[in-house]
Amino acid sequence: MTEHYLNYVNGEWRDSADAIEIFEPATGKSLGTVPAMSHEDVDYVMNSAKKALPAWRALSYVERAAYLQKAADILYRDAEKIGSTLSKEIAKGLKSSIGEVTRTAEIVEYTAKVGVTLDGEVMEGGNFEAASKNKLAVVRREPVGLVLAISPFNYPVNLAGSKIAPALMGGNVVAFKPPTQGSISGLLLAKAFAEAGLPAGVFNTITGRGRVIGDYIVEHPAVNFINFTGSSAVGKNIGKLAGMRPIMLELGGKDAAIVLEDADLDLTAKNIVAGAFGYSGQRCTAVKRVLVMDSVADELVEKVTALAKDLTVGIPEEDADITPLIDTKSADYVQGLIEEAAEKGAKPLFDFKREGNLIYPMVMDQVTTDMRLAWEEPFGPVLPFIRVKSADEAVMIANESEYGLQSSVFSRNFEKAFAIAGKLEVGTVHINNKTQRGPDNFPFLGVKSSGAGVQGVKYSIQAMTRVKSVVFNIED
Ligand SMILES: NC(=O)C1=CN([C@@H]2O[C@H](COP(=O)(O)OP(=O)(O)OC[C@H]3O[C@@H](n4cnc5c(N)ncnc54)[C@H](OP(=O)(O)O)[C@@H]3O)[C@@H](O)[C@H]2O)C=CC1
Numbered sequence: 120m121t122e123h124y125l126n127y128v129n130g131e132w133r134d135s136a137d138a139i140e141i142f143e144p145a146t147g148k149s150l151g152t153v154p155a156m157s158h159e160d161v162d163y164v165m166n167s168a169k170k171a172l173p174a175w176r177a178l179s180y181v182e183r184a185a186y187l188q189k190a191a192d193i194l195y196r197d198a199e200k201i202g203s204t205l206s207k208e209i210a211k212g213l214k215s216s217i218g219e220v221t222r223t224a225e226i227v228e229y230t231a232k233v234g235v236t237l238d239g240e241v242m243e244g245g246n247f248e249a250a251s252k253n254k255l256a257v258v259r260r261e262p263v264g265l266v267l268a269i270s271p272f273n274y275p276v277n278l279a280g281s282k283i284a285p286a287l288m289g290g291n292v293v294a295f296k297p298p299t300q301g302s303i304s305g306l307l308l309a310k311a312f313a314e315a316g317l318p319a320g321v322f323n324t325i326t327g328r329g330r331v332i333g334d335y336i337v338e339h340p341a342v343n344f345i346n347f348t349g350s351s352a353v354g355k356n357i358g359k360l361a362g363m364r365p366i367m368l369e370l371g372g373k374d375a376a377i378v379l380e381d382a383d384l385d386l387t388a389k390n391i392v393a394g395a396f397g398y399s400g401q402r403c404t405a406v407k408r409v410l411v412m413d414s415v416a417d418e419l420v421e422k423v424t425a426l427a428k429d430l431t432v433g434i435p436e437e438d439a440d441i442t443p444l445i446d447t448k449s450a451d452y453v454q455g456l457i458e459e460a461a462e463k464g465a466k467p468l469f470d471f472k473r474e475g476n477l478i479y480p481m482v483m484d485q486v487t488t489d490m491r492l493a494w495e496e497p498f499g500p501v502l503p504f505i506r507v508k509s510a511d512e513a514v515m516i517a518n519e520s521e522y523g524l525q526s527s528v529f530s531r532n533f534e535k536a537f538a539i540a541g542k543l544e545v546g547t548v549h550i551n552n553k554t555q556r557g558p559d560n561f562p563f564l565g566v567k568s569s570g571a572g573v574q575g576v577k578y579s580i581q582a583m584t585r586v587k588s589v590v591f592n593i594e595d
């Protein structure tokens with residue numbers, strides 16, 4: 120018998136009339152069931168959260184930080200337990216899954232530390248005009264209210280913690296909807312917050328299929344801020360439904376690694392392989408295309424292929440580098456991109472191999488801009504090489520993407536790399552390193568179809584709070 124997990128609402132574990140069964144992607148075995156919340160269940164979550172808001176926002180920063188520190192300690196303690204379920208639920212290598220939980224604990228702990236240093240300010244009207252010299256503004260940050268946090272399947276715990284902790288630190292109450300494939304792990308994360316003793320209603324969970332309850336929770340009038348990570352399609356829909364309410368969207372990407380003639384090719388190859396194939400390419404920040412100068416393309420392709428050949432393929436428990444993709448639809452999509460590119464003349468450097476949803480790593484050379492693989496996000500273990508004649512051509516192709524999450528530039532010429540970084544339409548450029556979100560105190564954002572708003576501990580707290588000024592008019 121597998122376990123039936125419950126939602127955490129208003130300080131209690133609650134069931135719903137319907138349930139969803141969660142299966143392990145790697146084995147097809149049942150991992151347990153979670154409630155499928157109805158609209159009435161959702162209303163109860165939102166009402167409970169709203170009731171808890173006044174007392175929570177009235178607490179001092181140090182009091183809220185103490186709750187977060189407790190939650191972080193519990194997450195450190197339970198990292199292996201939560202990580203082993205997470206590994207099964209989303210077919211992520213066991214070590215990386217435990218690492219995801221530990222990284223979440225680190226974010227929660229750091230949020231508690233940074234939160235207590237964020238001060239308001241006092242402003243003098245006389246700095247603008249002499250006539251206002253008697254006006255003094257006390258500018259402080261206030262919570263936005265009820266934050267709806269929605270995380271994706273590939274980081275169900277970490278991309279939840281990185282929203283929940285800054286929201287709570289800012290004095291907000293939270294309704295957290297984990298991805299369905301990842302909801303058991305999301306509810307285990309909730310257990311840590313529950314054990315930390317947060318007052319009832321401050322933190323709540325909502326499980327249910329996004330396509331069934333997604334629009335309802337997003338449009339819910341009680342919600343004041345939507346903090347979402349996931350696909351661009353769902354994100355754009357949320358943007359439309361949000362109306363005047365502020366949002367944070369972290370969406371898809373097609374991150375390019377631009378490799379110049381003078382790059383250290385060993386370092387470049389190592390970074391490209393780690394960046395492209397980590398968690399089988401199911402990362403928004405994965406290296407999703409290489410734009411390499413013709414003159415060094417052969418050598419780089421050879422080095423990348425040699426490293427990719429050594430990637431281990433298998434099941435998450437064995438910590439294989441490449442594990443089965445999250446579902447059949449995703450695996451079919453990746454296969455379709457590979458086949459279309461091959462039909463149009465791209466050169467697969469390995470034999471295509473697929474067992475169920477397990478796709479073996481694939482490197483494709485001679486990919487050109489008429490192929491879908493040059494533009495679409497596979498979210499799987501396939502790495503296209505596009506050969507270019509100049510840095511300008513690389514920048515042009517990089518910027519033609521509908522996405523704008525991150526890019527890498529590999530070069531020994533720092534000035535040249537810096538100049539290229541300035542031309543790339545993305546949120547972050549990494550010089551001589553793979554694209555990646557962390558360290559988690561850095562700003563993390565996407566432009567164009569890759570998102571809206573800025574994440575990163577301090578930035579997330581700022582995004583989910585707003586300034587309020589009280590102006591004193593002082594008699595002479
Ligand atoms: N830029 C970034 O930081 C990141 C971006 N991503 C992107 O996310 C995608 C993969 O994640 P995936 O989970 O498949 O993305 P989805 O967009 O399918 O789902 C993300 C979350 O949204 C929920 N959801 C689905 N439909 C709705 C709706 N109508 N309204 C509200 N919520 C809804 C899902 O629930 P349910 O599971 O129940 O459907 C899930 O919790 C990739 O495109 C990837 O690039 C991923 C991680 C980081």
Ligand SMILES: O=C(O)[C@H](O)COP(=O)(O)O
Nearest residue numbers: 274402403404555556557
């Ligand atoms: O979901 C994603 O892919 C993450 O936001 C990327 O995080 P990472 O670069 O740390 O894997």
